[in-house]
Amino acid sequence: MSAVELEKIREEINDTDRELIRLLKKRFDLVSKAAVSKKEFGDKVYSREREAYVISSAEKYAVESGLPEGLLSDVMKRLLRESYKICSATDFSYPKTLKESGDIVIVGGNGGMGRVFSRYFEASGYKVFSFGHRGWDKAPEYLKNAKVVIVTVPIDVTVEVIQKLSPLLREDQLLCDFTSVKAPIVDAMMKYHKGPVLGLHPMFGPDVKSLVKQVIVTVPQRDEKASEFLVEQFRIWGAKIVKSEAADHDKAMSIIQALRHFGTYSYGSFLQSLNPDLKRLIELSSPIYRMELMMVGRLFAQDPRLYGDIIMSSDANLELIEKFVRSLSKDLSIVKDKDLDAFTERFLKTREYFGEFADVAFKESGSLLAKLQDERQ
Amino acid sequence: MSAVELEKIREEINDTDRELIRLLKKRFDLVSKAAVSKKEFGDKVYSREREAYVISSAEKYAVESGLPEGLLSDVMKRLLRESYKICSATDFSYPKTLKESGDIVIVGGNGGMGRVFSRYFEASGYKVFSFGHRGWDKAPEYLKNAKVVIVTVPIDVTVEVIQKLSPLLREDQLLCDFTSVKAPIVDAMMKYHKGPVLGLHPMFGPDVKSLVKQVIVTVPQRDEKASEFLVEQFRIWGAKIVKSEAADHDKAMSIIQALRHFGTYSYGSFLQSLNPDLKRLIELSSPIYRMELMMVGRLFAQDPRLYGDIIMSSDANLELIEKFVRSLSKDLSIVKDKDLDAFTERFLKTREYFGEFADVAFKESGSLLAKLQDERQ
Numbered sequence: 001m002s003a004v005e006l007e008k009i010r011e012e013i014n015d016t017d018r019e020l021i022r023l024l025k026k027r028f029d030l031v032s033k034a035a036v037s038k039k040e041f042g043d044k045v046y047s048r049e050r051e052a053y054v055i056s057s058a059e060k061y062a063v064e065s066g067l068p069e070g071l072l073s074d075v076m077k078r079l080l081r082e083s084y085k086i087c088s089a090t091d092f093s094y095p096k097t098l099k100e101s102g103d104i105v106i107v108g109g110n111g112g113m114g115r116v117f118s119r120y121f122e123a124s125g126y127k128v129f130s131f132g133h134r135g136w137d138k139a140p141e142y143l144k145n146a147k148v149v150i151v152t153v154p155i156d157v158t159v160e161v162i163q164k165l166s167p168l169l170r171e172d173q174l175l176c177d178f179t180s181v182k183a184p185i186v187d188a189m190m191k192y193h194k195g196p197v198l199g200l201h202p203m204f205g206p207d208v209k210s211l212v213k214q215v216i217v218t219v220p221q222r223d224e225k226a227s228e229f230l231v232e233q234f235r236i237w238g239a240k241i242v243k244s245e246a247a248d249h250d251k252a253m254s255i256i257q258a259l260r261h262f263g264t265y266s267y268g269s270f271l272q273s274l275n276p277d278l279k280r281l282i283e284l285s286s287p288i289y290r291m292e293l294m295m296v297g298r299l300f301a302q303d304p305r306l307y308g309d310i311i312m313s314s315d316a317n318l319e320l321i322e323k324f325v326r327s328l329s330k331d332l333s334i335v336k337d338k339d340l341d342a343f344t345e346r347f348l349k350t351r352e353y354f355g356e357f358a359d360v361a362f363k364e365s366g367s368l369l370a371k372l373q374d375e376r377q
Numbered sequence: 378m379s380a381v382e383l384e385k386i387r388e389e390i391n392d393t394d395r396e397l398i399r400l401l402k403k404r405f406d407l408v409s410k411a412a413v414s415k416k417e418f419g420d421k422v423y424s425r426e427r428e429a430y431v432i433s434s435a436e437k438y439a440v441e442s443g444l445p446e447g448l449l450s451d452v453m454k455r456l457l458r459e460s461y462k463i464c465s466a467t468d469f470s471y472p473k474t475l476k477e478s479g480d481i482v483i484v485g486g487n488g489g490m491g492r493v494f495s496r497y498f499e500a501s502g503y504k505v506f507s508f509g510h511r512g513w514d515k516a517p518e519y520l521k522n523a524k525v526v527i528v529t530v531p532i533d534v535t536v537e538v539i540q541k542l543s544p545l546l547r548e549d550q551l552l553c554d555f556t557s558v559k560a561p562i563v564d565a566m567m568k569y570h571k572g573p574v575l576g577l578h579p580m581f582g583p584d585v586k587s588l589v590k591q592v593i594v595t596v597p598q599r600d601e602k603a604s605e606f607l608v609e610q611f612r613i614w615g616a617k618i619v620k621s622e623a624a625d626h627d628k629a630m631s632i633i634q635a636l637r638h639f640g641t642y643s644y645g646s647f648l649q650s651l652n653p654d655l656k657r658l659i660e661l662s663s664p665i666y667r668m669e670l671m672m673v674g675r676l677f678a679q680d681p682r683l684y685g686d687i688i689m690s691s692d693a694n695l696e697l698i699e700k701f702v703r704s705l706s707k708d709l710s711i712v713k714d715k716d717l718d719a720f721t722e723r724f725l726k727t728r729e730y731f732g733e734f735a736d737v738a739f740k741e742s743g744s745l746l747a748k749l750q751d752e753r754q
Contacts, residue, residue: 009411016404021439021449023400027393028444034386062398067405068462072398074455077751082448203663207743213753217661242660252658256666263644266708269723270701272730281629283619284594286580288672289633295665297731297738304724308717318713324647325709331643332702336695340685346646347681353649354674361674366584371748374454376590
């Protein structure tokens with residue numbers, strides 16, 4: 001093959017790419033049209049069955065056409081993300097599940113999470129009122145026609161805010177919170193409010209582009225029926241609802257949030273004390289380490305108070321962290337003794353605990369690392 | 378819009394998807410043709426400039442066409458990965474950089490990494506001989522026409538193997554190793570071999586689909602000129618070469634590998650001792666925690682000896698780990714005292730250390746988490 005022929009192939013590839021982009025735009029426009037029509041039928045933005053069908057039929061057709069396995073699944077997933085974003089755009093609107101009249105009041109609604117939910121409620125035809133620690137004089141007015149009151153303020157003042165709020169609430173109003181610790185907060189809501197109570201914990205941050213497939217934990221406390229419309233509203237936005245008892249939620253969060261954030265925090269601050277050349281470290285690192293460094297860097301780009309609050313929010317958290325540090329000391333003595341047998345024994349016991357998940361994790365993380373590698377220049 | 382009309386739009390979307398797949402297949406075939414022709418010109422599989430050009434021009438055209446930002450970059454990166462895989466396929470061949478005759482001998486070549494490199498060397502027209510601890514009787518025969526000898530055996534026997542190998546080597550033969558600790562190994566190679574010596578550390582595992590953009594650390598020791606063809610060969614395969622001194626490499630690896638693996642190991646084994654319901658934990662978790670759990674599960678799906686060896690491979694590693702555990706105890710007392718000021722001070726100091734990287738990490742990890750979310754069902 002001559003250099004001219006190679007150049008010709010490259011031009012053909014470029015032409016194909018432009019054709020591809022034209023088709024993607026066509027698809028994008030069709031999806032926008034379909035999304036708008038879904039609203040009329042009261043359809044959910046995200047349907048697990050529909051997504052699975054779209055992905056698997058594209059994948060099947062692609063493999064039959066001679067394309068490599070997995071390529072179309074990945075491309076379709078990326079396109080679907082864009083479809084979900086269409087439905088999260090500011091000018092999009094959702095069906096409203098509350099059939100009677102009633103407003104939404106978000107206390108602490110000027111924070112990141114408050115703003116995300118305000119936007120979604122408004123896009124579903126609700127009137128939303130938000131106030132922070134400055135707007136209390138307006139509270140009685142805002143609450144007059146409220147159906148739902150959501151408290152989303154820092155953990156250490158949440159109970160105080162609930163108490164202060166309670167004399168202003170009627171028994172037909174649903175009281176909710178977004179706090180990451182549930183037991184003490186739902187207890188306070190039950191104590192100070194006589195109407196329906198639903199604890200909530202959205203498992204994502206304010207930087208999400210769409211609520212599709214994002215988890216919201218619900219902790220129903222009183223008159224679950226009265227909160228059904230709200231949970232259904234979350235589902236229509238695409239969120240995945242996971243129902244839990246307060247105590248189970250808190251136990252899991254000690255692990256998922258407090259312990260994990262502590263680990264990331266202490267790893268990052270240890271690295272700072274070592275002071276290695278970060279650029280050189282990244283240059284020398286494997287994709288796995290770059291990913292881990294990225295997750296560490298991510299934490300330190302955010303609000304220290306948020307993480308301090310989560311870690312120190314309960315004595316159970318601190319007990320768990322102390323146990324963890326003790327367990328690390330035991331591991332340290334194993335490696336200091338170069339006791340490969342003890343190391344292996346603990347390793348295999350842990351593999352057994354992870355069970356099938358270890359292999360799933362190996363495969364899935366491989367695909368994630370490949371995506372990370374796609375990004376590398 | 379009627380239900381019939383919605384159904385019609387869905388059918389149009391399906392048709393567009395099939396058209397898309399046909400175009401992707403066409404692109405795939407063109408890329409295969411171009412890849413083969415590259416070999417004739419001795420081109421590298423991966424060109425940073427070409428990749429950047431392909432991605433940015435597609436992205437630009439897509440945004441001009443009204444598609445959302447970032448979509449085409451992601452799709453193109455995924456397609457390029459597939460192009461690189463074409464060049465890593467077993468039936469693909471690469472230009473050979475060694476102009477004289479000479480074979481490759483891989484000691485420990487039946488291990489995962491040995492097999493990956495065997496395949497690449499063979500695809501570049503080299504004759505490759507591999508043997509493990511059983512094949513030593515054949516070694517003199519294999520080494521007769523060898524130009525390069527690569528030692529890739531477990532760390533704790535590497536020096537021994539080098540010593541045993543040395544009387545069989547000629548001074549014109551290049552001796553290399555793949556060990557993850559460099560200083561003691563390159564010292565041993567220098568001591569026992571009189572010819573050219575090049576330490577190597579491939580920063581990836583045997584499950585990679587292609588060497589494109591994978592890092593190989595080179596630690597030149599004697600007669601760097603004699604190893605130039607080999608480094609160029611790695612570049613042609615698409616690898617990214619990072620040159621380092623042995624001591625600097627080892628210091629970085631104590632952090633990147635030993636400390637990190639220790640952290641993951643001890644977190645996993647602590648989780649096992651807590652014994653929470655893993656399925657429930659995953660169900661309740663945020664994308665970040667699922668990602669971290671996946672990286673932990675990944676480690677335990679692999680060989681305990683590999684990780685034990687890496688962690689315990691040097692006293693410097695153990696000192697670093699001990700320092701880390703001490704630092705954790707300090708962090709523990711900060712959170713036990715609920716000292717939010719001390720917590721915040723350490724937090725901000727660490728943010729300062731991470732510098733611009735914290736924000737980059739926040740953005741990039743956001744895009745990675747979005748990809749992880751794409752996978753969620």
